Amino acid sequence: MVERQSPLEPEFHVGSHGNFEHGVEILLTETKPGSIVQLAAWPGEEKKLIASIRSVTGLALPDGAGGGSSDGVKSVFGFAPGKFTVADEAEGLAASFAKAVTPSVGTVTDLSYGRTAIRIAGPKAEWVLAKFFAIDFALPAFPVGAGRSTAHHDVFAQIQRTGADQFDIYVFRSFARSFWKALCHASEEVGYEVQ
Amino acid sequence: MLITCPYCGPRDVIEFTYQGDGNRERPDPASQNFEAWNAYVYDRLNPAGDHNEIWQHSGGCRAHLRVVRNTLTHEISSVAFVRGDHGSSARHKAEDKA
Numbered sequence: 001m002v003e004r005q006s007p008l009e010p011e012f013h014v015g016s017h018g019n020f021e022h023g024v025e026i027l028l029t030e031t032k033p034g035s036i037v038q039l040a041a042w043p044g045e046e047k048k049l050i051a052s053i054r055s056v057t058g059l060a061l062p063d064g065a066g067g068g069s070s071d072g073v074k075s076v077f078g079f080a081p082g083k084f085t086v087a088d089e090a091e092g093l094a095a096s097f098a099k100a101v102t103p104s105v106g107t108v109t110d111l112s113y114g115r116t117a118i119r120i121a122g123p124k125a126e127w128v129l130a131k132f133f134a135i136d137f138a139l140p141a142f143p144v145g146a147g148r149s150t151a152h153h154d155v156f157a158q159i160q161r162t163g164a165d166q167f168d169i170y171v172f173r174s175f176a177r178s179f180w181k182a183l184c185h186a187s188e189e190v191g192y193e194v195q
Numbered sequence: 196m197l198i199t200c201p202y203c204g205p206r207d208v209i210e211f212t213y214q215g216d217g218n219r220e221r222p223d224p225a226s227q228n229f230e231a232w233n234a235y236v237y238d239r240l241n242p243a244g245d246h247n248e249i250w251q252h253s254g255g256c257r258a259h260l261r262v263v264r265n266t267l268t269h270e271i272s273s274v275a276f277v278r279g280d281h282g283s284s285a286r287h288k289a290e291d292k293a
Contacts, residue, residue, distance in 0.1 A: 043278065065201075080202060083256075134207045135206070149203060149255045150210065151254035156254070
């Protein structure tokens with residue numbers, strides 16, 4: 001496989017930044033999953049697709065819109081009716097799904113090179129994201145594992161909560177650097193560390 | 196204005212795109228009935244009150260939605276998938292109001 005370069009690289013400065021004299025309240029990093037795949041079920045085939053996701057990743061999807069789960073290596077969440085994003089630290093997820101998801105069940109789209117995954121964590125993560133997106137980030141409304149589709153200034157973002165104060169944001173690779181810079185600026189006032 | 200997407204929940208109107216009047220019925224594409232085509236393209240009810248509309252949640256799940264909006268108050272009284280129910284994937288029932 002060709003070595004993948006990060007689109008964030010020119011603006012990715014490891015270390016503490018902003019107003020961190022009183023402690024760092026935000027951690028920013030790029031998770032660099034080896035595979036990012038979107039799956040879509042034809043109407044009525046959703047349950048078969050969910051079964052395929054379980055057989056390929058071992059992850060069970062909770063019932064309901066935007067439901068998802070993560071085991072720290074693989075992640076899955078619903079982002080639209082009958083549609084799911086799956087990410088894996090390892091490469092080759094699209095090939096595994098191409099075998100498991102037959103054309104009569106749905107479609108598999110490999111977005112490994114099309115999306116960039118940015119992780120924001122820390123006690124102020126909800127607070128910083130609330131500056132960007134007009135959705136409810138409180139834990140009861142947005143449980144761990146769940147996913148949300150939304151947009152920031154017309155740039156699509158899919159957000160999965162992977163911890164009580166940790167979110168993974170999937171953005172278009174071509175917009176990732178400007179989104180990353182915006183995220184850094186928004187985190188300045190509480191102090192952030194890039195890892 | 197908030198629209199409660201049946202999949203995503205209440206979202207700001209900025210995430211949605213208006214797709215036109217929901218009362219129109221498209222004639223059969225092979226139809227030669229020019230009056231029916233004329234009505235489809237030009238005739239609008241323009242009510243002062245509840246109005247059937249099609250919206251797309253273009254900044255979210257991208258589903259097309261059947262919305263009833265009051266043109267005087269902007270109150271949204273019902274939202275449903277155009278394509279029908281998506282089974283258990285719907286978080287908010289259509290009767291939930293924004």
